[in-house]
Amino acid sequence: NAGVTQTPKFQVLKTGQSMTLQCAQDMNHNSMYWYRQDPGMGLRLIYYSASEGTTDKGEVPNGYNVSRLNKREFSLRLESAAPSQTSVYFCASNFFPAESSGANVLTFGAGSRLTVL
């Protein structure tokens, strides 16, 4: 199984450019998440989607938009990139509510490294 797939793996943008990070999962999970991780820091939640058709803000949503395209896909868009958005972005998914607490655990993608010049 592929699990959670993120594209692209690397991207360099100039300030003001826009781009979309793509995320897809093949585990039939209903909930999906976007995190960012800055050097030497933990992960911070940007947005999450509890189910298809719903999205909610996390800790650091400013400067981002998201789209839950269908059950499998959850994209993160930077409309006007800024150097402060240079980071590694991780997508994750899980079941919620879950029949068992074990099914609730998060599965992460490999990450997308974004540099904004």
Next chain:
Amino acid sequence: DAKTTQPNSMESNEEEPVHLPCNHSTISGTDYIHWYRQLPSQGPEYVIHGLTSNVNNRMASLAIAEDRKSSTLILHRATLRDAAVYYCILRATGNQFYFGTGTSLTVIP
């Protein structure tokens, strides 16, 4: 949201047990305690989780204090492959997982 507190870093000798502590004094009765780890240049991966009772799986053991205000992740025999950042997280209502800065584990050969 309930928060967790972990030491920034720890060291262990290879093949020795490692006890990684986590404090979560504001935990509520329905919060699950999750542990994830992040190997260098990879996304986090699930390690173990529990609610009240101690838990064991093939990767580790989780010891939860009776008052649930703290927990300890136990790696029974540290290997070089266990060198990673370990995150202790509370899965609160609303299914949101908030990561702190974690504990960076160094395994010494």
